[in-house]
Amino acid sequence: MPEYPGPTTDAAVRVEHLTRVYETGQTRVTALAGIDAEFGRGTFTAVMGPSGSGKSTLLQTAAGLDRPTSGRVVLGGTELSRLSETRLTELRRTRIGFVFQAFNLIGALTVEENIVLPLRLAAVRPDRAWLNRVVDRVGLADRLHHRPAALSGGQQQRVAIARALATRPEVIFCDEPTGALDTQTAGEVLTLLRAVVDEHGLTVVMVTHDPVAASYADRVLVLADGRIVADLPQIGPAGIAEHLASLDRRVVR
Numbered sequence: 001m002p003e004y005p006g007p008t009t010d011a012a013v014r015v016e017h018l019t020r021v022y023e024t025g026q027t028r029v030t031a032l033a034g035i036d037a038e039f040g041r042g043t044f045t046a047v048m049g050p051s052g053s054g055k056s057t058l059l060q061t062a063a064g065l066d067r068p069t070s071g072r073v074v075l076g077g078t079e080l081s082r083l084s085e086t087r088l089t090e091l092r093r094t095r096i097g098f099v100f101q102a103f104n105l106i107g108a109l110t111v112e113e114n115i116v117l118p119l120r121l122a123a124v125r126p127d128r129a130w131l132n133r134v135v136d137r138v139g140l141a142d143r144l145h146h147r148p149a150a151l152s153g154g155q156q157q158r159v160a161i162a163r164a165l166a167t168r169p170e171v172i173f174c175d176e177p178t179g180a181l182d183t184q185t186a187g188e189v190l191t192l193l194r195a196v197v198d199e200h201g202l203t204v205v206m207v208t209h210d211p212v213a214a215s216y217a218d219r220v221l222v223l224a225d226g227r228i229v230a231d232l233p234q235i236g237p238a239g240i241a242e243h244l245a246s247l248d249r250r251v252v253r
Helices: 055-062 085-095 111-121 128-138 153-165 183-200 236-252
Strands: 011-024 027-040 044-048 070-075 096-100 171-175 203-207 219-224 227-233
Touching: 011 055, 011 203, 027 055, 027 070, 027 203, 027 227, 044 055, 044 183, 055 171, 055 203, 085 096, 085 111, 096 153, 111 128, 111 153, 128 153, 128 183, 153 171, 153 183, 171 183, 183 203, 219 236, 227 236
Parallel strands: 044 203, 044 219, 096 171, 171 203
Antiparallel strands: 011 027, 011 070, 219 227
């Protein structure tokens, strides 16, 4: 894979001058307008912003799910834009984990089969010691032979997190991971994601609209109109909410 000698060696993911433009007929929409950002190893970053701000597009391009119109995405020392689709797929299966709002579990598979699916797709032998640690950490040891339909929403999201962890990825991208959960269950899932960072040194990048969810992160990036308009340290849910409200007031004016 192409290696990129970036200036910051502790960045798990780095995006440079990232743009993404969508064209439909005569319509041209700029979702990302030249974003520069780094996500350090062993950190938890929340990405926020109003609808249409570009936050989900940033996640998708940084994760290699969508190709940027211009600019670069560097995962570790690998520049994603230079990879073929085959190599990009291989990278996503082994070096990146994904957690989505809708869980995206396969109903015909058991919990254990869903967890090890990325490994099987990548033709990688499971590390049983690691998988046992993951299953124990997410509290699913007594559910391994159940199918998703027999689980609660919170349990299904725990399966999704365990699946994301199975390959020991360099970074986990989460798109509204608590959007379909009640408040208590959401708190449990966010606590688990926080522990993934603190206990295992993994990197988590999470798109969310919820200031409470964002308060579990170390840092909050705020987007508007495809640009980063604020890069905040952890200031708590009230501070995050006030900053977002202030941004909304400026937009209205």
